[in-house]
Amino acid sequence: MNDDSLKTYAAFSFDLFGKNGLKWFNTIDIQIRDKILIFRGLHDLDEFFSNYFSLLYKNLLSEYFKLEIITTLEEITSNLIHLEFKFK
Numbered sequence: 453m454n455d456d457s458l459k460t461y462a463a464f465s466f467d468l469f470g471k472n473g474l475k476w477f478n479t480i481d482i483q484i485r486d487k488i489l490i491f492r493g494l495h496d497l498d499e500f501f502s503n504y505f506s507l508l509y510k511n512l513l514s515e516y517f518k519l520e521i522i523t524t525l526e527e528i529t530s531n532l533i534h535l536e537f538k539f540k
Contacts, residue, residue, distance in 0.1 A: 458484045461516055465509075469493070476505070489513070491535045499530040506533055513537060 462482040469476050477493040491509060506528055513521055527534040
C-alpha cells in the first residue's frame with residue numbers, strides 16, 4: 453500500500469458510490485492523511501442503509517488492500533456515515 457493506491461481507491465469509491473455512480477450518496481468526502489482514510493457520506497436513506505454501507509466499505513477496503521484495518525472512528529446516523537480507517 454502507498455499513497456497513490458489510496459488516492460486511486462478514493463477516486464474509484466467516489467465514482468462508484470457518488471452522484472455519478474450508484475447514486476447512493478448525495479455528497480461524499482474522502483480524505484487521506486498519513487495512512488488514515490476518512491470517508492463521509494450523506495444520503496437520503498435510513499439507518500439500516502448506513503449500517504449496511506459501513507460494513508460494506510470496511511470489507512471493500514480490507515479486500516482491496518489485503519490489510520488489517522483499525523477503525524479509529526465510526527459515526528453512523530440515519531443519513532450520515534463518518535468512518536476513519538487507520539491501516540497497520
